[in-house]
Amino acid sequence: xxxxxxxxxxxxxxxxxxxxxxxxxxxxxxxxxxxxxxxxxxxxxxxxxxxxxxxxxxxxxxxxxxxxxxxxxxxxxxxxxxxxxxxxxxxxxxxxxxxxxxxxxxxxxxxxxxxxxxxxxxxxxxxxxxxxxxxxxxxxxxxxxxxxxxxxxxxxxxxxxxxxxxxxxxxxxxxxxxxxxxxxxxxxxxxxxxxxxxxxxxxxxxxxxxxxxxxxxxxxxxxxxxxxxxxxxxxxxxxxxxxxxxxxxxxxxxxxxxxxxxxxxxxxxxxxxxxxxxxxxxxxxxxxxxxxxxxxxxxxxxxxxxxxxxxxxxxxxxxxxxxxxxxx
Amino acid sequence: xxxxxxxxxxxxxxxxxxxxxxxxxxxxxxxxxxxxx
Numbered sequence: 001x002x003x004x005x006x007x008x009x010x011x012x013x014x015x016x017x018x019x020x021x022x023x024x025x026x027x028x029x030x031x032x033x034x035x036x037x038x039x040x041x042x043x044x045x046x047x048x049x050x051x052x053x054x055x056x057x058x059x060x061x062x063x064x065x066x067x068x069x070x071x072x073x074x075x076x077x078x079x080x081x082x083x084x085x086x087x088x089x090x091x092x093x094x095x096x097x098x099x100x101x102x103x104x105x106x107x108x109x110x111x112x113x114x115x116x117x118x119x120x121x122x123x124x125x126x127x128x129x130x131x132x133x134x135x136x137x138x139x140x141x142x143x144x145x146x147x148x149x150x151x152x153x154x155x156x157x158x159x160x161x162x163x164x165x166x167x168x169x170x171x172x173x174x175x176x177x178x179x180x181x182x183x184x185x186x187x188x189x190x191x192x193x194x195x196x197x198x199x200x201x202x203x204x205x206x207x208x209x210x211x212x213x214x215x216x217x218x219x220x221x222x223x224x225x226x227x228x229x230x231x232x233x234x235x236x237x238x239x240x241x242x243x244x245x246x247x248x249x250x251x252x253x254x255x256x257x258x259x260x261x262x263x264x265x266x267x268x269x270x271x272x273x274x275x276x277x278x279x280x281x282x283x284x285x286x287x288x289x290x291x292x293x294x295x296x297x298x299x300x301x302x303x304x305x306x307x308x309x310x311x312x313x314x315x316x317x318x319x320x321x322x323x324x325x326x327x328x
Numbered sequence: 329x330x331x332x333x334x335x336x337x338x339x340x341x342x343x344x345x346x347x348x349x350x351x352x353x354x355x356x357x358x359x360x361x362x363x364x365x
Binding site: 043048049051052053054057060063064067122125126128129130133141143147148151153248252255256257258259260261262278280281285288289291292325327 | 330331333334335339340342343347348349
């Protein structure tokens with residue numbers, strides 16, 4: 001049985017282990033770096049998806065080649081005894097809580113989701129990395145409610161209900177059919193009136209309900225289901241647990257680090273804010289984003305595109321649901 | 329906080345950003361350019 005740490009060291013050289021499964025090493029492509037190399041720029045981990053990761057981008061081909069060798073080297077069964085005596089096996093994931101996620105659970109989850117086991121292992125590893133990053137997220141990207149309002153390129157938060165609603169409608173391409181209603185305004189032919197083109201809603205105003213969806217629907221539908229979405233959609237990021245002063249950090253991270261375009265931030269007239277973003281470009285990215293945002297405290301239902309969300313311009317218990325940040 | 333505008337095709341994979349996996353290689357790597365770096 002091979003020792004995974006020795007096998008890793010055989011590929012990257014000496015490793016300064018900072019945990020049982022992860023440590024800093026010399027980048028296999030260090031000679032290609034175009035900027036100064038720091039001691040912690042390159043890291044190797046052996047659990048989950050064994051990976052060498054370097055901050056520099058100029059070394060990518062050499063790191064990719066070393067990753068192939070690392071995964072080939074750790075592809076046969078191995079075990080690692082952890083300091084507390086537990087045993088980690090190839091394919092297990094050491095979680096940030098210290099618990100070991102057995103590979104059988106990874107496989108079962110992959111099967112349940114109809115997912116490739118390798119992709120499931122990436123998702124489980126991503127969850128661990130996101131948990132480690134979470135404290136830094138809220139510190140680095142702190143974007144409290146008052147600052148969000150102040151930073152808005154267009155000052156819209158004081159507009160009246162009609163103006164809020166019509167301003168929000170402009171986020172949609174003109175051809176889109178948008179649902180507006182209350183949660184149960186769906187599923188029967190009489191609910192067809194809740195699915196209308198943007199131009200119709202512009203005339204009607206915010207009077208048909210308190211909710212909408214981040215997705216547009218096929219013309220003629222009366223049922224708010226994923227199958228009836230027409231493909232035009234936003235990712236509406238929300239959280240039941242993060243306060244208005246906290247969730248902005250997730251919005252800022254999504255924009256500044258993951259390069260998702262932010263279109264609007266909506267105050268739901270309750271405890272939360274909703275961030276309207278471009279939807280992920282493919283299903284692969286969507287699954288990884290879902291795993292990450294769930295760790296950060298966001299609602300995993302946000303990836304159900306027919307999920308109802310608060311519409312600006314409607315009132316909730318006498319308070320206006322309104323746009324507080326809008327791109328110019 | 330200055331929110332920025334990006335090309336929608338330039339969305340970054342969180343698995344790469346959080347270092348769960350290394351970044352993908354560019355689709356076309358010119359050996360000559362690579363050798364010169």
